[in-house]
Amino acid sequence: EDQVTQSPEALRLQEGESSSLNCSYTVSGLRGLFWYRQDPGKGPEFLFTLYSAGEEKEKERLKATLTKKESFLHITAPKPEDSATYLCAGAPFSGGYNKLIFGAGTRLAVHP
């Protein structure tokens, strides 16, 4: 069964304290691995798509990496405005990009 597991469930950081969020996946024939950010009361906002092991993508203080079993979202010197829930999702071979398998998310709180 296709599955995406995110850890930790919640993470509290001090401003400037770098850390990483983990996304483990067992998705058959993974076509792509997505990261989204979700603010309270809002829909998820697209961040990155990664396609193959070894690939990295960056956006401001965020860098996403992909291995054959996991993806990491590295947050460098976070600011309070980075506080949100970060969602990871896999696109399986069957269904592809039109039927994503989402993890439950990591709630990140960055305190000044």
Added chain:
Amino acid sequence: GAGVSQSPSNKVTEKGKDVELRCDPISGHTALYWYRQSLGQGLEFLIYFQGNSAPDKSGLPSDRFSAERTGGSVSTLTIQRTQQEDSAVYLCASSSALGPNYGYTFGSGTRLTVV
């Protein structure tokens, strides 16, 4: 419009009543998706439209759930005879002609509470 619009933003309904949730995607986006987000759980796929057709409706939980899309634009998700386990946030998303691998644009969702 500038973004994906969903209405209503909140809906409280009595068990056994029917509800309709509306999604207005970004103009020109041909693909439209419905997902459900329950507390503490990941988003769950419900159905996907390409134009007015639904190539994949495998995520609809039961025959009480149905969805349609008209004019390649607005979509309606209907839940008949609502049950308490239907309580969740229902999210709609659309994707551009570039392809869904470039990411979905989500609406803010409809929070459905069945009492």
